[in-house]
Amino acid sequence: MASLIEMVPPSVAGRMLRSVFALPEPVKRLIAGAPVYRDGQRLALDTQLLLLMMRLEGERRLAGGTVEDAREGLSRTKVLLPGVPARPVATRKVDAGGVPARLYTPKGLAEGSPLLVFYHGGGWVVGDIETHDTVCRYLAVHAEVRVLSIEYRLAPEHPYPAAPDDALAAYAYAVEHAGELGADPSAIAVGGDSAGGNLAAVVGLLAERTPDFALLFYPATDFTVRRRSRELFEEGFYLTDADMVWFADHYVPEERRAEVKASPMLADDLSGFPPTYLATAGFDPLRDEGEEFAKRLDKAGVRVAVRRQEDLIHGFANTWSLGGRFREALSEAAGALRTGLYAGPRDRD
Incomplete structure (x- = not known):
């Protein structure tokens, strides 16, 4: 009832x-x-x-x-959590190499701006461009970037590896057509939250042209190990352990969960991964695997800033319109993205 x-x-x-x-x-x-x-x-x-x-x-x-x-x-x-930044943002549909996408361009942003290719969360089963519309608008405005939000195929209708294949195809399109998107081809980041963070990490590892920056919110990085945070926060803090099992069972068969396209943590070599800002939430079953991925990046020589928002829960990026700690956390991430793309190295041919 x-x-x-x-x-x-x-x-x-x-x-x-x-x-x-x-x-x-x-x-x-x-x-x-x-x-x-x-x-x-x-x-x-x-x-x-x-x-x-x-x-x-x-x-x-x-x-x-x-x-x-x-x-x-x-x-x-x-609908419960609407919110748009004060600065207007124009949007248009894009066919990103056969993958539907939406381009966000803040009013007054000059041509040749950096670009964020963004993958929404939702366990590879739920979520879409609309559920993460406000996140993309906020990042576009506060990081001074264009954002290309990707509508990758969802499981169970399109099981693994459809989502990472779409993520790679859309990123390759963005690289090849950066000028048409109004973006600087030497300043292209990947980013996403949860399942989208997983896809962004896969692209960071496997794309032919390595992204210039990665923005990862509480990413899923390893299907093969249950870490301590899954026991600590298995129930009562929005994302539950049962949710994670349900998503995994709908997305990827057990015998393929150790593949890098599913579990980027298990890549043999992470040294080519882009500079990264990785945010975790303190009360999140995914906390420990996100932070372990950051440690592996650091050990491989990758420049990585890991930030545990210890008083928040999984999904905090989507709740920024409520203000307070939620907005502070997303604002910090937007600042890291802006710094990483505007102040980062420009050594592309």
């Missing part, structure tokens, strides 16, 4: 959510309850409040049940 909040139109529920986040801190603490501590970390008040509001949505989960239900659930958050 639907919960009361589920019967409220998403646009109305979204306004209610933002009004709660606008309350004074002491009032929000009364609503959220006692602080939550785990693994030496304290959950941010706004994160705790968001999780409470999610629970009021009933038993809806990120994954589980039918694929259609999971996709509908994530699409609802697009």
Whole structure:
């Protein structure tokens, strides 16, 4: 049976959510309850409040049940959490080598700007350009870049390796057609969140022309090992261990999970990977594998900045419109992207 909040139109529920986040801190603490501590970390008040509001949505989960239900659930958050930067952003459709894409161009951005090729999250099963529209707009405006958001094929209709194949094809298109996209061919980054971070990492390893920078939000990097953070945060912090199993089972057969296109952590050589900003969330089952990937990059001689947003949860990039710690975290990432692309080396022929 639907919960009361589920019967409220998403646009109305979204306004209610933002009004709660606008309350004074002491009032929000009364609503959220006692602080939550785990693994030496304290959950941010706004994160705790968001999780409470999610629970009021009933038993809806990120994954589980039918694929259609999971996709509908994530699409609802697009309406619940609308948000666009104050600066206008123009968009247009692009056929990126046979892969549908959307190009974001902030108003007034000069021709020849850097470009971010972005892959949305959603466990390779849910999510699309629309669910990550606000993230792409924010990064475009605050990093002063064009963003090409990729609509790669989803499982189970298109199982592995359809998604990484599309990711590589779209990136190759962006490199070849950078001028047509209004971008600088010597300043092209890849980025993504969660499953999209996985795809960006695959492109960083396997693309014929190495990207100039990688922006990875809480990436999935290894299907073959269960790390400690999956036990610590297996339930109650948005992405669950059960969700991860459900996504993996829909995406890639067990016998292929050690392939680099699925688990970039397992590549023999990471030394050619681009300079990277990698953000993890403290209360996230994926935390440890993201941070281990960063350590492997560093050991291979790659310039990498790893940042644990220790009081946040998986998916924080999509919640920036609520302000507070969510916006701070995405703003930091946008700054890293801008620095990496504008101040990075330009030694391409």
